[in-house]
Structures are given as structure tokens and as C-alpha cells.
Amino acid sequence: MISESSSFVKGMVLGGLFCVFVTLIGHIKMGHGTKAQHHEHHHIQAPNKEDVSNLSEGERMELSHSIRVYCIILVKPKDLGNWAAVKETWSKHCDKAEFYSSESVKVFDSVVLNTNDVWMMVRNAYKLAYERYKDEYNWFFLAHPTTFAVIENLKYFLLKKDASQPFYIGHTVKSGELEYVDDDGGIVLSIESLKRLSKIFEDPDKCPEQGGLIWKLSEDKQLAVCLKYTGVFAENAEDSEGKDVFNTKSVGSLIKEAMANHPQQVVEGCCSDMAITFNGLAPNHMHVMMYGVYRLRAYGHNFKDALVFLPPAGSDND
Amino acid sequence: MREARPLRPPHLSLSLPSSACTPGWMGSGRPWHRGPQLCQGPAQSWGDWGGGGIAPVPLMLFPRPGEVSTTAAELYSKVRILCWVMTSPSNLETKARHVQATWARHCNVVLFMSSVQDDGFPAVGLDTKEGRDQLYWKTIRAFQYIHQHHLEQADWFLKADDDTFVVLDNLRWLLANHTPEEPVYFGKRFKPYAKQGYMSGGAGYVLSKEALRRFVEGFRTQVCSHTTSVEDLALGQCMEKMGVRAGDSRDAAGRETFHPFGPESHLTGKFSKSFWYWKYCYYPIVEGPQCCSDLAISFHYVNPELMYTLEFLTYHLRAYGYRYRYQPPLPENAARLLQRQGRPKAANATLLVQGTKKL
Numbered sequence: 001m002i003s004e005s006s007s008f009v010k011g012m013v014l015g016g017l018f019c020v021f022v023t024l025i026g027h028i029k030m031g032h033g034t035k036a037q038h039h040e041h042h043h044i045q046a047p048n049k050e051d052v053s054n055l056s057e058g059e060r061m062e063l064s065h066s067i068r069v070y071c072i073i074l075v076k077p078k079d080l081g082n083w084a085a086v087k088e089t090w091s092k093h094c095d096k097a098e099f100y101s102s103e104s105v106k107v108f109d110s111v112v113l114n115t116n117d118v119w120m121m122v123r124n125a126y127k128l129a130y131e132r133y134k135d136e137y138n139w140f141f142l143a144h145p146t147t148f149a150v151i152e153n154l155k156y157f158l159l160k161k162d163a164s165q166p167f168y169i170g171h172t173v174k175s176g177e178l179e180y181v182d183d184d185g186g187i188v189l190s191i192e193s194l195k196r197l198s199k200i201f202e203d204p205d206k207c208p209e210q211g212g213l214i215w216k217l218s219e220d221k222q223l224a225v226c227l228k229y230t231g232v233f234a235e236n237a238e239d240s241e242g243k244d245v246f247n248t249k250s251v252g253s254l255i256k257e258a259m260a261n262h263p264q265q266v267v268e269g270c271c272s273d274m275a276i277t278f279n280g281l282a283p284n285h286m287h288v289m290m291y292g293v294y295r296l297r298a299y300g301h302n303f304k305d306a307l308v309f310l311p312p313a314g315s316d317n318d
Numbered sequence: 319m320r321e322a323r324p325l326r327p328p329h330l331s332l333s334l335p336s337s338a339c340t341p342g343w344m345g346s347g348r349p350w351h352r353g354p355q356l357c358q359g360p361a362q363s364w365g366d367w368g369g370g371g372i373a374p375v376p377l378m379l380f381p382r383p384g385e386v387s388t389t390a391a392e393l394y395s396k397v398r399i400l401c402w403v404m405t406s407p408s409n410l411e412t413k414a415r416h417v418q419a420t421w422a423r424h425c426n427v428v429l430f431m432s433s434v435q436d437d438g439f440p441a442v443g444l445d446t447k448e449g450r451d452q453l454y455w456k457t458i459r460a461f462q463y464i465h466q467h468h469l470e471q472a473d474w475f476l477k478a479d480d481d482t483f484v485v486l487d488n489l490r491w492l493l494a495n496h497t498p499e500e501p502v503y504f505g506k507r508f509k510p511y512a513k514q515g516y517m518s519g520g521a522g523y524v525l526s527k528e529a530l531r532r533f534v535e536g537f538r539t540q541v542c543s544h545t546t547s548v549e550d551l552a553l554g555q556c557m558e559k560m561g562v563r564a565g566d567s568r569d570a571a572g573r574e575t576f577h578p579f580g581p582e583s584h585l586t587g588k589f590s591k592s593f594w595y596w597k598y599c600y601y602p603i604v605e606g607p608q609c610c611s612d613l614a615i616s617f618h619y620v621n622p623e624l625m626y627t628l629e630f631l632t633y634h635l636r637a638y639g640y641r642y643r644y645q646p647p648l649p650e651n652a653a654r655l656l657q658r659q660g661r662p663k664a665a666n667a668t669l670l671v672q673g674t675k676k677l
Contacts, residue, residue, distance in 0.1 A: 300390030
């Protein structure tokens, strides 16, 4: 009897030790080469009111100018309608916006990438953006031409976030162990993340050009894998009420869902007042959003904002 | 201390304390910014039910977090608008319900006018039949009903369809520059068939108290009668006969505020040159972004999904810190109404055309 139970105990102890050993190995492999914080909750919030009160006009202007956003919009010739709409609408509010196209198109200027593969487009766009603009912008926003973005709300969201820290922000999705930013909602990288990304691009084992091991990963998942190796983790962006600010669907779709799911509180429950992106918009809808965000308002409601953004020159739809 | 409750319900409460000025609470338990008239209006007397159901007094919507001024609240109490929505029994749940859940909440008083009374909705029964040919009958009866039961509750009287979206705060902005004693009405001005023009029914139109009095008087004395079922034209003709002026509702930059179509059509559509619209508009049509004022008052042919979308875009989503190009000066009469320092009339609307140089 005693010998059996002692065997049992030995077995348990050995098994436990083995388990711990294997787990440790796993952790070491994952955390290799980084000392980055593993963000505990992977959610990131907009600034609170306390962060933003009591600034002079001069301080507000200075603060507003210190957040510089470079926009990368990935396009293909088939996206011409949306490309035009993005060019005429929200991209004018980026500090600089450039269109990175799979191939050259007569009608519009673009940075030509000479590849149809979306992951290659993403890689090359980020590489080029980093090489050219690493000293001029501190935040890099990547989007598709079906996305509508409110850059002012992005800047508000980034207020008080240090771009020399590795930020990788958007609408996150969990796929097994991997948490990644869904590129349909737009991807935000700080200059530090972009710097690390540029380095890991040179490592064909960790960040191959050909995508995943057995089957090809989507480009947004692939990006997350590469970034993870550099210690950069995806964070889901939310407002002070916990609502997503990067949306992978259009306002119309979200409203429709709200009408079905909580018909008593459609408008109040649908989306964030400080939303940064919506996706799945046709060109005409971009023009309506432009009007709805930058012009249409109810008279008599004024806000004391910490930042000041003036309308861009040479534009009349905002 | 009120307990925290989830997102503010848009429905209207039938039982009112005599002065309910309790602040609301956001879901997270933080109080909204408080201001003077940010509470339920004074209790209305329910005695005069007239012929049918009456809508309870809508709650004044609380300001959003970070909002600092009470201008909208002041205008709410000083420019009182009664809204009546033309609807029908079959449209109550499919259309009128969404109006009730969105822009109608911003009216001082709202009435849903149907052919049949419905106590549950609630809707007033005008005792007519339904159909396009009944529109003017319904309109006449509706205004008579309002004149009889609700005249003292408002200064201005707005008619809209159940597929019209209205921004009440912008309507108050327009009307603040006038008085309810003026015989005037506003809307999207059309020109044919009437010397001073008439207002499109679908885009919504608003009568001053004096205009309403004259309309009802016109029918009493038979100066006005049911000439045609084309409601907006017929009303316009009656207005003209009764000396009520067709007002100019354009903003300080000359842009239209009442719109007979949806925002997508006006902003992006190119109307074909043979389209009737070109011949109807009293003022020159502008296509593209300048079609529409920033302080738009109405859009038409708005389905339920778009109703909520527009409410979201008007009252919720905004670009943080953005300085709007259109910064209209406060006109003299409005300044007096709000007891503020107004700028002289000569000052034109300042449109910021030169933005900041890009960094």
C-alpha cells in the first residue's frame, strides 16, 4: 500500500515538474529578445476629462500640432471610385496622406508597389513610410479605401500617449492565441512600433514574405505575428464608456444591428460619439459622412475641447 | 440621489411631477453637466384631451459629456415648437415609431396625426380616410385640432411627414430671429402656382402662431377651402390669401436648410436638367456640398435606418476640437431673445475658406 502511494506521489511530482518545465520553455520562446510589457488587459482608452481641462489656447494649439499622423491608404485599380472619394474627403485631414497602389494608375498619383499581394503591399508600404517619414510623423495610420476615418478623433485618442512606446491599436480580434488588429477598421502604429516592424521585416523566419507556415495568413494576422516577435501587442481602442472607436462596419450597419438588438436605445447604444473609423462605405456614403461629421450639427451645443483643429485649406466639403 | 440607470430611454413618461429637475446619469454612474433648464418641462394639463390621444411632454435631452453651453436649452424654452407628424394607422409601427424615438424628442410638444385615434402610440384620430387625396383634409383638421387644444403650448407649429427628419435645434436658430406674432411661415420654398411661392410638404414647414390663427380663421370665414388635395400647394394658396408671408429659410451664407430629398441625393446627386425640381425651386439650386447648410433643418424620404443615422450624426458623432468653417453671427432679434450682445446685421457669415497651412 505504502509503496503504491509513494509511486503515485512520485508520479504526480514528476508530472508537475514536467508541466512547469514545458510551460517555462514556452514562455521563454515567446518572450525572446524583448523586455516589453505584456499589456495585461489589451484594452486602451481615450483620455479622461481631467486630462484635458485647463489649457490655454496656445497650449491647445501646441498640443494639437504635436500629434502628427501619416496616413497610408492601400489601393488597387478596382477601387478607383472609393480611392477618389477618400482623396476628396477624410484623407485631407491627415497631416499627410499617400495612396499606395498595387500598380500605377493614370488618373491619380500614388506610390506604386508593383505587387498584387496584400501582405506584400502592407510590408512595402510600411517599409517605405518608415524610411521616408520616420523623422516627420509620430503616428502611422493604415486603411483601406472602404474606410472612413475622423483623424481629429484619432488625435484626441492619442493625446497623452507616448509615441516612443510601442503602440499597435485598432479594432482587435482574437484568433486562438493571437490577438490582432482587424485592418478593416484601420491600424495605428506609433513610430516605435514602426521602427521595430522595419527591423523584423529583415528576418525571414519570424516575418516571412510568403505568409504563414502551412496556409497563408491574412495580412492583418501576419502583421500581428511579426509585431509580436518584437514585443508589440495589439490593443483594442475604446472610449470612456467602453465602446469601440475603431469600427469594421458602417454606421448604417451598426444602426441596423442596434435596431434589431436593442430597439429602445438605438442611437445611444450604437456607436461611440468619438468614433475614429467606420468601414464598408460606398463613395457616396463617404460624402454624406463628411457632411455629417464636419458640418451637420445641432445649433446651441458647444464644447470645451483640449485640442484645436482648423479646416484644411482648399476644401469646401468640411 | 438617483440610482444609476442604463442609457437614457427615449420614451415619454405620462406621469409628471410638477417640476422634475433631477439630473440624469450615464451608465457609468457619472453625472452629466447640469444647467438651468435641463429638466422636464412644467406639467401640462391632461384635461383637454380633445378628440384623441395626446403625446406627453417630451423630456429635454441632457447635454453630452464635455458640453459647456446652455444655448440650446435656452432656445428650447424661448422658441417653443409644437411638432405634428402626418402618419397613418399602417405607418405607426413601421415609420412613426422611429420618428418618435429620434427627432420628435426635441420638440416642446409632439402630436402624431392619423386618421384613427390610437391611445397606445399615442396618435390623434382626425376622423378622415387615408390616401394621398386625403392629405389636405388631414392637414386642415390637424391644424384646427391644434388651434383648439394646443395653441398656448407653443409659439411655432411644425408639420412633418413620418419620413421627414428634422433638426429642431436648427429650426429654433432660424425662428429665433422672428416672433410668433409675425404672419410668416417657413420651409423649402417652391415657386409655381403661387405668387409668393409655397412650401414643400415633404420637407416640412413651420407656421408662426399668427399664421396658424389666420389659417384657421380662413377656413372659418371660407376665404380658404379644400381647393385641391395637393396639400402643400393648397396650404400655400391659403397662406397667400390670408396675408401670411412665405419666408426665406436659407442660412446666412445663402444655403438651403429645408430639403425635399435625403442628404445623399442633395450632396452627391446630379439632378437631370429635365427633372421637375429645377423648375420648382424658388431659389437657385446648388448641387454638391454647398447644397445644404451646416445647420440643416430637414431632409425628406428618410427611412427608419437613416432616421437613427442622422440623429447619430447630428447629435452624437463629431470631430473633436474641430473649428467649423461656418460660424454665423447672432442676428439682432435672436440676440435680444437670448439677452446677448449681437453683431450688427451688416456682418456676413464668416466662412473660413483659408484653413491652416499644413505642417
